[in-house]
Amino acid sequence: MIRTSSLRNGSFIERSLLAAVSFIKEATLFEEYASRQGFMQGLAPGIKILTIFLLILTAVILKDLALIGLLYGLCLALALFSEIPITFFLLRTLIFIPLFSLFIAIPAIFSSVSPGQVLRQIHIFGITGMITSQGCQSAALLVARITTTVSLAVLVSLTTKHAELLKSLRHFGVPQIFVMTVSMCYRYLYLFAVMVENICGAIKSRVGIVIPHKRGQKFVAWNIANIWSRTNQMSEEVYRAMLSRGYTGEPRSLQRIKKNE
């Protein structure tokens, strides 16, 4: 695989760029699970989003850890019925949890944030902290809420095609111009990811894998300017293409008569 080898062998800048490009491409192209014939995939996108939104709201309101756990169990069951492998689903969701909860949940366990019955006293860098029972409970509640809401959000994004997901936002009063702009951004993000990947390949084919740091910086700076200029040019061309097909600044959307038509 070209991508793998270049990720392993390239410089730090190249590795970072290609990793970002790879993430964008995966995020924009990954519709494998959305195309499967599972339970969630069979629901109309509007209903699906509304249901998930209500479930997320419930998870935020609930104060009972067991009930939130039940909601998380329901989310896992839905993933299972939607033909999403559980290990993949857990990896996809749980990877975000430490990031989100670390800086919020950990301070909450100490008495300075959550006063109450002291469970243990700890000393870090000469500072004494007291872990309280109430602190631990609120931290656990917070982590459980984050885990459940993130899982529900990931579930809906995995089981809905991006185009449908964006389109269904119209049902919730999101203006058509906003939906259209976001969907176009999404579509061209992929093109620019491919462009960046090609530029990296072109540089590598001419100057080799090892690029001196200073020269690498110049390449990056030059290509940022180059991509900026191409983006500008492309946006003008796309606007002309829209004008050519009758766009007058007022977006209209196609009504689907039958889903399977």
Add this chain to the structure above:
Amino acid sequence: MNNNIFELNNVHLSYLGRHPALCGVDMTIGSGEKIAIIGANGTGKSTLLHLLDGLVFPHQGQVKAFGQVLNEEFLRDEENSRAFRRKVGLVLQNADIQLFCPTVREDIAFGPLHLGFEQDEVQQRLKRASASLGVEHLLDRVPYQLSVGEKRKVAIASVLAIEPEVIILDEPTAGLDPATIRQVIDLILEANQRGKTIIMATHDLHLVEAVADKVYVFSQEKKIVRSGAMEEILYDMTFLQEHNLIHAHNHQHHHQVHSHPHQHFGHRHE
């Protein structure tokens, strides 16, 4: 009765006021004609097509479309703009620019929808255009996931759905495989038989031979250097070679080097 669709009179156009793109172009295009615009890279072919589609405007000279002066003021009027865009459709060279919607279905329907057709009519046009290009199976696909050939077919379908009187095509066969090229040629000819005017810019002389009945040749000076019947221009080897449309081909026979113009159209290989 004047049957002219486009009339260009001494048209000059430059980008940013200093990069000339067209320098004194005169041209008349009649209804139902099949026009090919040929010329080396950077001779102003694409600019001319954008001009005919009312996307750019001359700095000097005049463009008339359907008897009306085609300028910004004319197209600023919503009724004029809608009427003009219903009559003229442009297939761009870069399908990635043309296909900006989240799905193929929406891309094909974009034109009819924004030109004010009713939803039922839009659905009918979507059906007809996708069937004529054989892209029904791609309707729910995301455009950037398609192959080059599929993208090109969808781009053509997105213009055919408008059912315009004039179809303008910029390099319609670039990067396509032979079978798809044949399909595109048949489609253009079929559209012309139904009364559509065809205007295309291309480097593909096979396409010119198969489709066009009138050819305009652009030079590096960004103006028309010659125009005439397809046969008259296409079989003038010296002229084509002079304008970088065919190239000299060297090869060796028994230690002797031969040089001749290289072309494959017209079943002639001199």
